Amino acid sequence: MLDKSKSYLIVGLGLLGGKYALELTRAGFRVDGINRSEKHLQYAIEKGYIRSGKTHDFEDLVSEADYIIFGLYPTTLLEWFKTYGHLLKPGCIFTDVSGVKTGLVEPIQAMCPPGVEFIASHPMAGRETSSVEHAAEVNFAPANFIITPTEKNTAKAIVWVTELAEVLGFEHISTLTVEEHDRMIGYVSQLCHAIAVSLMCANDNSALCEYTGDSFRDLTRIAKINETMWSELFLWNRKNLIEEIDQFDGALAQLRAALVAGDREGLEDMFRLSTQRRGMFDKKTPG
Amino acid sequence: MLDKSKSYLIVGLGLLGGKYALELTRAGFRVDGINRSEKHLQYAIEKGYIRSGKTHDFEDLVSEADYIIFGLYPTTLLEWFKTYGHLLKPGCIFTDVSGVKTGLVEPIQAMCPPGVEFIASHPMAGRETSSVEHAAEVNFAPANFIITPTEKNTAKAIVWVTELAEVLGFEHISTLTVEEHDRMIGYVSQLCHAIAVSLMCANDNSALCEYTGDSFRDLTRIAKINETMWSELFLWNRKNLIEEIDQFDGALAQLRAALVAGDREGLEDMFRLSTQRRGMFDKKTPG
Numbered sequence: 001m002l003d004k005s006k007s008y009l010i011v012g013l014g015l016l017g018g019k020y021a022l023e024l025t026r027a028g029f030r031v032d033g034i035n036r037s038e039k040h041l042q043y044a045i046e047k048g049y050i051r052s053g054k055t056h057d058f059e060d061l062v063s064e065a066d067y068i069i070f071g072l073y074p075t076t077l078l079e080w081f082k083t084y085g086h087l088l089k090p091g092c093i094f095t096d097v098s099g100v101k102t103g104l105v106e107p108i109q110a111m112c113p114p115g116v117e118f119i120a121s122h123p124m125a126g127r128e129t130s131s132v133e134h135a136a137e138v139n140f141a142p143a144n145f146i147i148t149p150t151e152k153n154t155a156k157a158i159v160w161v162t163e164l165a166e167v168l169g170f171e172h173i174s175t176l177t178v179e180e181h182d183r184m185i186g187y188v189s190q191l192c193h194a195i196a197v198s199l200m201c202a203n204d205n206s207a208l209c210e211y212t213g214d215s216f217r218d219l220t221r222i223a224k225i226n227e228t229m230w231s232e233l234f235l236w237n238r239k240n241l242i243e244e245i246d247q248f249d250g251a252l253a254q255l256r257a258a259l260v261a262g263d264r265e266g267l268e269d270m271f272r273l274s275t276q277r278r279g280m281f282d283k284k285t286p287g
Numbered sequence: 288m289l290d291k292s293k294s295y296l297i298v299g300l301g302l303l304g305g306k307y308a309l310e311l312t313r314a315g316f317r318v319d320g321i322n323r324s325e326k327h328l329q330y331a332i333e334k335g336y337i338r339s340g341k342t343h344d345f346e347d348l349v350s351e352a353d354y355i356i357f358g359l360y361p362t363t364l365l366e367w368f369k370t371y372g373h374l375l376k377p378g379c380i381f382t383d384v385s386g387v388k389t390g391l392v393e394p395i396q397a398m399c400p401p402g403v404e405f406i407a408s409h410p411m412a413g414r415e416t417s418s419v420e421h422a423a424e425v426n427f428a429p430a431n432f433i434i435t436p437t438e439k440n441t442a443k444a445i446v447w448v449t450e451l452a453e454v455l456g457f458e459h460i461s462t463l464t465v466e467e468h469d470r471m472i473g474y475v476s477q478l479c480h481a482i483a484v485s486l487m488c489a490n491d492n493s494a495l496c497e498y499t500g501d502s503f504r505d506l507t508r509i510a511k512i513n514e515t516m517w518s519e520l521f522l523w524n525r526k527n528l529i530e531e532i533d534q535f536d537g538a539l540a541q542l543r544a545a546l547v548a549g550d551r552e553g554l555e556d557m558f559r560l561s562t563q564r565r566g567m568f569d570k571k572t573p574g
Contacts, residue, residue: 201564225561245543
């Protein structure tokens, strides 16, 4: 059970930062916020997601926090920590929400003051929307919460972030190494976004708007994409993503070749394999 | 208003044939069936989808029908019509449910006895399941119903099939030429299925089952694919589908190149275009 006498600080009140604040406050925790935008900070205060917050001169909030959650993009988080990381007090444990871990976790762990610990995690609950104004729409229950501990992490920190995830409402909590996480996310999330975007960019098919069916809608739901966050995540994980694109391309090329050759059996083999593998996901997939 | 004194015959009581029977019977029409499988025929009779049916010696049913709906795959429909098409009585109007029209509509129209008319149509309401046993799960309201008339079709037949679609529950009825339909379906449906299948076939990623998020589930919902029907539809429409695959591949290659070059702006441009185009579909897309 998380200790409710401890103070929580959310740095970056975006969609996920806002949602974390909302849930922690609802569960009775003391939550403050730091945000660049005054407007969104005020929104979070008015909604009661946080009890107080600052856009600047926030050093005291940082140095008093028992626990911190960074709702920042990886590049921003790195920059922030270079500037303010030394303020965290001994005993402070913090986590993040970043969609890539390589290049983020190790450098930040190396910058931690003595007694301060970074236990990285990833709530796989992004939506096409962003901003604290949509935080209340986010539902964590069916989503995956991934903890990415390194050898620098303690059992205590892992327990804390696990309990945090439970308070936030996640029903599926797992752990992966930083490398495993980034490989996984390359396939399971980033490749899918790359595909959806490519499908929309392939042609100006707005004339076909009236004729879409479920399959098109399903594939392009995520084609409305936050360009700032996703270009950052793609570039941070590009080695893995390029590998995934190449493997996907290989399979598509195989399908194309079967079409050209009029190879019905080749197509059916691919369809059967696809059906079989997708069936595996049904059994295990959460949500 | 469709005339309820007229008799309807469904040839091929699969998922869609079964659903058409169900809806027509519910609306008070007299519906008989012809099906190869005795078991499924009995199922349809027991469920009250049809009042009677036959698996063979069904010539009388065919020659008495005022209206016929063929719930058959294109190849099967062509074969069936070559054998039994001459039995249709003058004044009979019939339609189909096939997902491709080129190579189907013209040959069959050419085979029609005098006074018999084929007005082709496509209910874009396929599901990953098949079989009459799942017919009741199909929902036509949010789906597109496409009529593909040729110069051989009369206004009377177009009116009939439009009213049929309304009785069946479709809220979005449009017309396209045979060529427009097949081009449209190549992009809006077939390419999406080709992508979903390729995504599943790219790698054996069953180890990642536990980590899927919404994006993966969305993109692969249709990866469980009826290999018999889809290999047929793919091959029937392969010229269009190959073109669509190539255009999609071009866009994906552009994205890959931006990754390799570390070109953040190039990525963001694609993401913005994708978001803008997808937004167009939101405004117009049914369902």
